[in-house]
Amino acid sequence: MSMPGKNSFSPPMLSFASLNAAPHEFYRELRPEFPFVQREDGAFLVLRANDVQALVSDPRTRQVETELARARGISGGPVMELISNSLLFSNGDTHRRRRQPLSRCFAFRMMDGLRPNVRSLAEELVTLKLCDGEMKLRDDYAAAIPAITIAGILGIPRCDVPLFTQLAYRVSKILTTSWTRDDLPDIEAAINELSSYISSIIDDRRKRPRPDFLSDYVANIDETAEMSALEAVMQIVSVVLGGTDTTRAAIVVMIGLLVDRQGSSWSSLRNQPQMVAAAVSESLRFEPSVASIPRLAIQDIHLDGYVIPRGSPVLLSTMSALRDPDVYVEPDNFNLMRPMGKWHPVFGGGEHRCLGEALARIEMEEALAALLNSRLDLDLGDQQLRVHGHAGIRQVDELLIRWR
Numbered sequence: 001m002s003m004p005g006k007n008s009f010s011p012p013m014l015s016f017a018s019l020n021a022a023p024h025e026f027y028r029e030l031r032p033e034f035p036f037v038q039r040e041d042g043a044f045l046v047l048r049a050n051d052v053q054a055l056v057s058d059p060r061t062r063q064v065e066t067e068l069a070r071a072r073g074i075s076g077g078p079v080m081e082l083i084s085n086s087l088l089f090s091n092g093d094t095h096r097r098r099r100q101p102l103s104r105c106f107a108f109r110m111m112d113g114l115r116p117n118v119r120s121l122a123e124e125l126v127t128l129k130l131c132d133g134e135m136k137l138r139d140d141y142a143a144a145i146p147a148i149t150i151a152g153i154l155g156i157p158r159c160d161v162p163l164f165t166q167l168a169y170r171v172s173k174i175l176t177t178s179w180t181r182d183d184l185p186d187i188e189a190a191i192n193e194l195s196s197y198i199s200s201i202i203d204d205r206r207k208r209p210r211p212d213f214l215s216d217y218v219a220n221i222d223e224t225a226e227m228s229a230l231e232a233v234m235q236i237v238s239v240v241l242g243g244t245d246t247t248r249a250a251i252v253v254m255i256g257l258l259v260d261r262q263g264s265s266w267s268s269l270r271n272q273p274q275m276v277a278a279a280v281s282e283s284l285r286f287e288p289s290v291a292s293i294p295r296l297a298i299q300d301i302h303l304d305g306y307v308i309p310r311g312s313p314v315l316l317s318t319m320s321a322l323r324d325p326d327v328y329v330e331p332d333n334f335n336l337m338r339p340m341g342k343w344h345p346v347f348g349g350g351e352h353r354c355l356g357e358a359l360a361r362i363e364m365e366e367a368l369a370a371l372l373n374s375r376l377d378l379d380l381g382d383q384q385l386r387v388h389g390h391a392g393i394r395q396v397d398e399l400l401i402r403w404r
């Protein structure tokens, strides 16, 4: 890698391809020298933990709205419709108006009530696979837990889960770094299909309310009349996007990392089940499933002698920050004893802090606990955990787990 000297006052400009090839290596090499690098689409990737933590809710930044999509040549159509109506890509009163009807349902206390259901689901999936002697970790287990749980919250019939989940994966590609213009027609078709599916279940709850989250949501938005019909649909689409791919990847990463370290981590967890929450936190730090948080610089931002100019899209690299040795001792070591504090940076900060944190943690904890409690010895053979992407939602390859 060729890097300009610090006196050039411009950080390196990097292509998507080079960043995606070996992101940890890039970040490790660049972070001591540069507080940020610039990507070929113009976005600035902020690399250091203290800067990432400060800028996530700094008044010199705001949430990106349509800027990143426009930078990649999108000016209309379903992608723009989703982005311009989602809580994730909005600010101020518009954001509060869109988030408020969802917040109560996803609060920690409410989510804890779902824990027994998530536990039974994880145990049922393990039992189902016991006779086979092996399991596709991603498709048979890690994908099913968040998909069936979100479908349950929304009251989606179990038979629709495969269709609805496939649509969610196709749409969430837009939040990864691996899509190209060739993927756009498929992403657009999936947004149209997913939003009309959600729209139909919203209409159904309006006509036939039940004691469930979606009926309460519809009643609340109808009563306050603060959201358009399209906005009401797009908040639920945003929850589906936030809640499927992210947690699927996080579960594969966590179990992949722990099984790979059988000798130490797996057996210590079996003997100390109270360490499950720590295993969740450390795996989210070591190999986060969401690698960056987007913002827009609304003023010039000076960092260590360099300037991010006003108006630039900024990606706060949680992936780099979570391996910053200035904050994490021996950051490239996976360490279950590492103190991570109450507010894990992987879920962001400020007004946009992840709405689904409580749910994600419950799903990850129960996914791990069900495998530990099965007392099975798991084996990955010579397969490697492969996680792709340097920003946004990351993707994982399938891992076939065998019981020994």
Ligand code: HEM
Pocket: 063, 087, 088, 089, 099, 106, 238, 239, 240, 242, 243, 244, 246, 247, 250, 289, 290, 292, 293, 294, 346, 347, 348, 349, 351, 352, 353, 354, 355, 356, 357, 359, 360
């Ligand atoms: C390990 C799993 C997850 C990770 C690492 C993660 C990470 C994040 C991050 C970093 C943000 C903040 C983005 C920003 O500030 O721009 C966010 C927002 C969000 N997440 Fe998650 N998330 C996860 C799981 C979930 C789940 C399970 C749900 C759904 C129930 C969810 C729904 C959302 C929503 C709706 C937002 C937008 C919040 C807002 O803009 O106000 N996430 N997530």
